Amino acid sequence: xxxxxxxxxxxxxxxxxxxxxxxxxxxxxxxxxxxxxxxxxxxxxxxxxxxxxxxxxxxxxxxxxxxxxxxxxxxxxxxxxxxxxxxxxxxxxxxxxxxxxxxxxxxxxxxxxxxxxxxxxxxxxxxxxxxxxxxxxxxxxxxxxxxxxxxxxxxxxxxxxxxxxxxxxxx
Numbered sequence: 491x492x493x494x495x496x497x498x499x500x501x502x503x504x505x506x507x508x509x510x511x512x513x514x515x516x517x518x519x520x521x522x523x524x525x526x527x528x529x530x531x532x533x534x535x536x537x538x539x540x541x542x543x544x545x546x547x548x549x550x551x552x553x554x555x556x557x558x559x560x561x562x563x564x565x566x567x568x569x570x571x572x573x574x575x576x577x578x579x580x581x582x583x584x585x586x587x588x589x590x591x592x593x594x595x596x597x598x599x600x601x602x603x604x605x606x607x608x609x610x611x612x613x614x615x616x617x618x619x620x621x622x623x624x625x626x627x628x629x630x631x632x633x634x635x636x637x638x639x640x641x642x643x644x645x646x647x648x649x650x651x652x653x654x655x656x657x658x659x660x661x
Contacts, residue, residue, distance in 0.1 A: 517642055517644065519635050519642055520643065520644045521581070521635060522633070523633045523646065524580060524620065526574075526580075526583075528572075528622050529572065529585075530626070532572050533572065536572075539575045540572060540575075566592065567589055567592045567593060567604060568586055568587075568589075568604075569589050569624075570587045572584070572585045572587075576616065581616070582615075582616050583618045583620060584618070584620075585620050586619055586620070586622065587624060588621055588629065590624065593629060598647070601629075605619070605621060605632050606632065608621075608632070609632025610632075612632070616636055618631070618632060618633045618634055619631065628648060629647075630647045631645070631646045632644075632645050633646075
């Protein structure tokens, strides 16, 4: 695992030598992540159709259902979430709030794995994700074009001030 981390660090260092447009290249078919502000007050006072980790419906499955993913997240990394249903202008999104102390201990590949795994779960419910700290710092996004037969997705990771974009083709 250390060898992979070292190799990845070398690749990241090499990327920093290229002009920023290479690191920022995106597939135009994938929408940009939502720019809406994180609304932490919804964790204690949900409104409209917003769903949090504490929302439980008595008669039906609560969607999106991220409880199992939360239980499986390494070292209780995923602390809470706020799910916003799709609107006319935006697809549904889930804002994940992570324990920043644990996030900071993880290496880049562990963070990427977390974002990819939770993004895939959210995508299965028709949602994109954004990852935040409680200080409202944007840490990562997983955004998909869900209108295609094979969804196209993009993961943006904030790695020491450099946003790394990775397009993911879903089957």
